[in-house]
Amino acid sequence: MILGMPVLSVVIWLPIVFGILVLATGDDRNAQTARIIALVGAVLGFLVSLPLYTGFDSGTSAMQFGELSSWIPRFNIHYHLGVDGISMLFVLLNSFFTPLVVIAGWNVIEKRVAQYMAAFLIMSGLVNGVFASLDAMLFYVFWEAMLIPMFIIIGVWGGPNRVYAAVKFFLYTLLGSLLMLVALLYLYNQSGGSFEILDYHEMAIPMTAQILVFIAFFMAFSVKVPMFPVHTWLPDAHVEAPTGGSVILAAIMLKVGAYGFIRFSMPIAPDASHKLAGVMIALSLIAVVYIGLVALMQTDMKKLVAYSSISHMGFVTLGFFIFNAYGMEGALLQMISHGFVSGALFLCIGVMYDRMHSRNIADYGGVANTMPVFAALFMLFAMANSGLPGTSGFVGEFMVIMGAIKANFWYAFFAASTLIFGAAYTLWMYKRVVFGAVANHHVAELKDITLREKLVLGILALTVLGMGLYPLPFSEIMHASVNDLLVHVARSKL
């Protein structure tokens, strides 16, 4: 509680309330009003989340800003909120991105503006709910609910093949989620009727059950991350999604899956986690190498960045399942950084798409001639995507590689190949799109980025550089929680 306000509830419900307000502005005659209310709501949403950082006690791994009240007493379901040094960072990341996508979609979206803005605000609140839930049912509700706005965003404002993409996205993720529900019901029974996630962390579970629970959670979370081989929905979803949808999908939604592993799978089923770590690491390394290679030949910029996302998320799951502090913290930093960098890259592609209505690399060439400021910012994000030191992209990858080498030299060997592949696919795309002589008259007529676009990309540029040069504030806050997690994972529950 800060100033008598339940911070987490405000962080969750304020954007949702504003989202409903925006919806109330009605059709596109009041578009400008809708935009302004949305912006106010998004900025307020970010501001109210700041006390989570400033008021956070990094000395403890306990849940903070807790709120507990009964919700459905019959099934012992509670409205239980709280954050630790891990989930708090993702609430902030999410709240940080909402104003950016609102500004990015400002006058790009012309149809159904109110609904578009409302979808993002409501989703923002729901995602915060996912990260802040300490009750498994509450988590599940937020988890499923957050799919709906994203489904609508892709399905309504998406590209020509949006229905296929939206349905693929929805079915893929829904299938996984159902198995998670089964696992949660099993845990509810085993625990004697509790939906408290933290209770599950302490509960003894036999090996076979652990493995089944792990697999059920794996189905839900691996799809979201996404891990190989359940990744193919992501490129399609990205290609069809509007820019804002891609940004949130890459920056936030993927993190929810990875978060699931550390909130559920690993502490609830530690023995199974160890037993299946080999598989997880193998899948992660396949993601890094295989997907890194697949990204190379993509002809569509969004697909390329989507594949690059999968490859980068491979680092996250790799970092989790080598069970050491470097890997774990590296993975978490990689999640945050990937949010900034992939979000920024999708925004960059959006900037070009708005002008050229093409995402095809072949349609571009020589953009630097007509959009020098944009080219410079895009270069920064491309370098961050290639993991250049001094940008946020380096921090997580570096730490995960350092952690991996402790586990097994060859893990690090394959992971470090991203140094080459990551640079190859990112900079090759950059070369073909931005460098070179002006390729055609469309490129010749391009106008450099507007003040609005400069603002969005500029903020992200500063963030990417800031985190790259001084990641201490990010890493310091998670130490206690990560240590606690590692202790849980190391302790057998048999």
Added chain:
Amino acid sequence: MSNFSLYLLVPLAPLLGAILAGLFGKVLGRAWSHRVTIALVAVSFFASLRIFQDVLDGHTFNGAVYQWMTSGDISLEVGFLIDHLTVLMMLVVTFVSLMVHIYTIGYMEEDDGYQRFFSYISLFTFSMLMLVMANNFMQLFFGWEAVGLVSYLLIGFWFKRETAIYANLKAFLVNRVGDFGFLLGIGLILMVFGSLDYATVFASAASHANDMAPIPGVSWNMMTAICILLFIGAMGKSAQFPLHVWLPDSMEGPTPISALIHAATMVTAGIFMVSRMSPLFELSDTALSFVMVIGAITALFMGFLGIIQNDIKRVVAYSTLSQLGYMTCALGASAYSVAIFHLMTHAFFKALLFLAAGSVIIGMHHDQDIRNMGGLRKYMPITWITFLIGTLALIGTPFLSGFYSKDSIIEAVEASGLPVKDFVYIALRMGVFVTAFYSFRLYFLVFHGTERFGKAHHDHHGDHADEEVAADHHHGLAPGQKPHESSWVVTLPLVLLAIPSLAIGYFTIEPILYGSFLKDAIHVIGSHPAMAELAEEFHGPAAKALASVFDSTLWFAISGVVMAWFFYLKRPDIPEKIKQRFHGIYTVLERKYGFDEFNDWFFAGGARLVSRFLWQFGDVKMIDGMMVNGTARLVGMCSGIVRRFQTGYIYHYAFSMIIGVFVLLSIRELIG
């Protein structure tokens, strides 16, 4: 001002310059952009001088600037290690950078990207300083990648040119291959020593000398594994065979950066790094032998390629590759101080050669083909004399700087105890001949002989990207036009660089190689005798120069010069005949031993092939086609069958219900 703020000032001044010229270049205008950046680099140079004084007085420093991050049991910091080796590098970097900044005013005069260029070279200076001032491996890697980034930006400075943006991508990726090894080496260090601080690691290095590497499946000595992995990084940055392929192409960048980055400073980062890591490399003879062989191959075989190049910058580029090979050999011979010594002298005379070549290019109106030059000494006297000084220093003329450093390398290799030294020794001495030959071939073709400019020429290889410039007659000299000497901003740096090229070897050989200057920074164990033997035979710089008359190495160089004179001035018809006679060899050299073709075909082509296969077969066919859409089809099929039962007629439903009841009852009977 306290020492610490002085240390901070050295890298931050150029960084400020880079930010000002980069972000506010438009506001500042051209003149103020170069004034600001030059002034700030000068500040950095004078602060380095001040620190040099300080270090000579015994005030070294090793400490953190700020804590970068903590994780688990480690704390990663950004910090400085200021000792003799660092301060020497700081002086070299800031001095050459200052010269290049001034020179750029003249060279980039007509370029649209004037401010951007100044921003980049100041940013480079910052990055390089952070690299050499690092007191830990992480910051080293920071600087390492940052100089790579600026090199990438500068090679592709004229981003409209397809060749330039091909070259910069190639440079970045080849360097990344090196960094791949480098990062794994750093990872092993962190794992074994639990720290990335130089001091901590070096202090306990010896106690791990006989450990096995923690690499499952192989049984290597750990120090060998670490050192070879680190050296792979050096091979990328310092362009050692087979990762040398990017350096010749990097000549697509403007000439000032060829001098600063691709000759004097960045490419020597690998040499510096290995010297800094001497406490580690000393523990593995295997790694040292590997280093020495790679260096020898680079020194000799890259020299051969210099012989047949016709682009003035490419000749100098191959010469740089070859000289980097010499430095690498010195490292392998445990003569780290000699490598650093050659690094320093080479920085001066090679920067001089590049800048003088740039002056020639200006004089020739951006024609770089030496077949179109000749007799330029009449028109460009300052460029001529300074270029000659640089060339003489390069081939190792007694008393000039290059002589002392290169001769010491050859002696050190001879005195090395490693089994591979015989091959290396022969390669380096042959290299002396080759160096003299290609250097004087270049010199004679450019400054002597018949004037071949002002004719219609072929095969443009200009230094300007703007289509207007490339397309019209500005490119190269028009018929009847004469070259002219460059303005003072260009010639002043030439003169200032010529002075150390002449004299610095004579005055510094004693303190750097045999004195106590580097004794705390560089660590050599007793079983590597090269430096000790060299010290015994050293009786002062003058005596060394005089004694070289009786040394065949000098005569190798002289015969190289004479042969160049004979082939290219006396009988210019001979090279053409040789070319036709030995067509096979010529083709091999012209194709640079086929490395570029092989890399393009095998690595680039292979990666694209594998990529396309994984994508089209793995993702599209297998996962999406079979698993995802296959599941959808299966579900569709099943529901199609089931749908037939949903006819909507009550009697159908009633019928199936009755059937169902009978089936269930039968099952119950059967089980019961």
